[in-house]
Amino acid sequence: MAKLPYVALVGQTNAGKSALFNRLYGSQEAIVAREPGTTRDNVVRKVTLDETHAFWLIDTAGMKPAEDEFEASIQDQIADATELADIIIVVVDGTLQPADADKHIAKLALKSKKPVILAINKTDKRGAYKDEEFLRLGIKTIIRTSAEHNAGVKELVGHIVTHVPAQLQQIEEDSENQxxxxxxxxxxxxxxxxxxxxxxxxxxxxxxxxxxxxxxxxxxxxxxxxxxxxxxxxxxxxxxxxxxxxxxxxxxxxxxxxxxxxxxxxxxxxxxxxxx
Ligand SMILES: Nc1nc2c(ncn2[C@@H]2O[C@H](COP(=O)(O)OP(=O)(O)O)[C@@H](O)[C@H]2O)c(=O)[nH]1
Ligand SMILES: [Mg+2]
The missing domain is CATH 3.40.50.300 (P-loop containing nucleotide triphosphate hydrolases)
Incomplete structure (x- = not known):
């Protein structure tokens, strides 16, 4: 089988990456944090959309200011995730105006020249900002999501799939020669x-x-x-x-x-x- 692409969720702590991860995976296997900063580990799951499309989904720990070495290593993880990933989803909390950290993450993602999708999450909440507020992040593809209400997730998957090459079903016929x-x-x-x-x-x-x-x-x-x-x-x-x-x-x-x-x-x- 050909190598599956990596799709990484990056963004600030508490933006809803783990919640989106769960929605994208279609189950509740990963634990969604009730408190900010408790889901620090990267989590990876294989997401199979249909017979020809699948990808590795990576949930990256959120980014906080580098106050100590441990936090710095989280920043490194984001750098690693953008380096490793084939498709990057930048997740922001739609109820907060984009902060310097969001700009930094978006910049890192765009610098990679890989497909970048902006997920404006928590759009179910009152006071969620309009798309215009996030244009300054420079990401062209914008999807509004609510991981909580499972809204916008199909649309997000639709955009991911445009960047996932179809795997030819050659396994049966070709296995002799593989x-x-x-x-x-x-x-x-x-x-x-x-x-x-x-x-x-x-x-x-x-x-x-x-x-x-x-x-x-x-x-x-x-x-x-x-x-x-x-x-x-x-x-x-x-x-x-x-x-x-x-x-x-x-x-x-x-x-x-x-x-x-x-x-x-x-x-x-x-x-x-x-x-x-
Ligand atoms: N209202 C609302 N809350 C959300 C949404 N997505 C995540 N949350 C909540 O925001 C908090 C942080 O979510 P989490 O997925 O752990 O964020 P992460 O740090 O980016 O992984 C949790 O309490 C979630 O329940 C959403 O779309 N709407
Ligand atoms: Mg998390």
Whole structure:
């Protein structure tokens, strides 16, 4: 199967990202916060719209001023989300005039040159501002939503789907010729990449890097007994310092996507860490 696009919900804390996430997913699985700032973790779900359209939906923690390192890492998560995502949904609270934080988030999103949709949420509330109030954010596609009343969600999905490429239903017919996909999964540092390089290196003469798909997973095609096998290494790019926390979360997303794509998963463990 081809790689599914990532759709990320970004925006300030309390804008209603998690509520919209739930509506988009069509269930109440993720927990909607009753208090601001309690849904800090990124959540990812595969949303299948029909036989040919599906995407990964990412709920990103809200952004607050960088008062400490922890908050700063949340800002990093937004930067990561806009980097990772193929489609970005900026969520704002429609009852509040756009703040500097909203402008900053919109700017980050637009800078990515990816499709950006503005969801003006909480439009069920009295005192929700008109679209004009939000034009200064510079986002052209504007959808008014109420996650609470499940309003505008279909329209939002309609706009998302225009950016989601249809997956050809070639799985049945082509499966004979499709390479077997093996994903190497496991905790950081257990030796996934080493194994990957070894598997790839042994086949040096016939190894070909699979083009255009190396953004979040290292992959290599190897020949084995006349069949092509594609190996996915989910280690991801490691960066140091305080970005670590956000990066770790995104490598979890990448791993989930790789597991979904793969035919076979190989869990790699360090025997010295069996007790942990
Ligand atoms: N009235 C109203 N409340 C909403 C709407 N969407 C979210 N909320 C409420 O706003 C609060 C924050 O929502 P949440 O989804 O956690 O925001 P997040 O921080 O952006 O993820 C929660 O108490 C929600 O119930 C909406 O469309 N209308
Ligand atoms: Mg949330």
């Amino acid at each position: 390479p077997i996909k093996l994903a190497l999964i496991g905790r950081p540092n257990v030796g996934k990449s080493y194994l990957f390089n070894t598997l790839a290196g042994k086949q040096q003469a016939i190894v070909a890097n699979v083009a255009g798909t190396t953004r979040d997973v290292n992959r290599v095609a190897v020949q084995y007994k006349g069949r092509t096998m594609e190996i996915l290494d989910t280690a991801g790019v490691r960066r140091s310092g305080k970005r670590e926390q956000g990066i770790e979360k995104f490598s979890v997303l990448r791993t989930l996507a790789a597991i979904d794509e793969a035919d076979v998963c190989c869990l790699v463990m360090d025997v010295n860490e069996l007790n942990t």
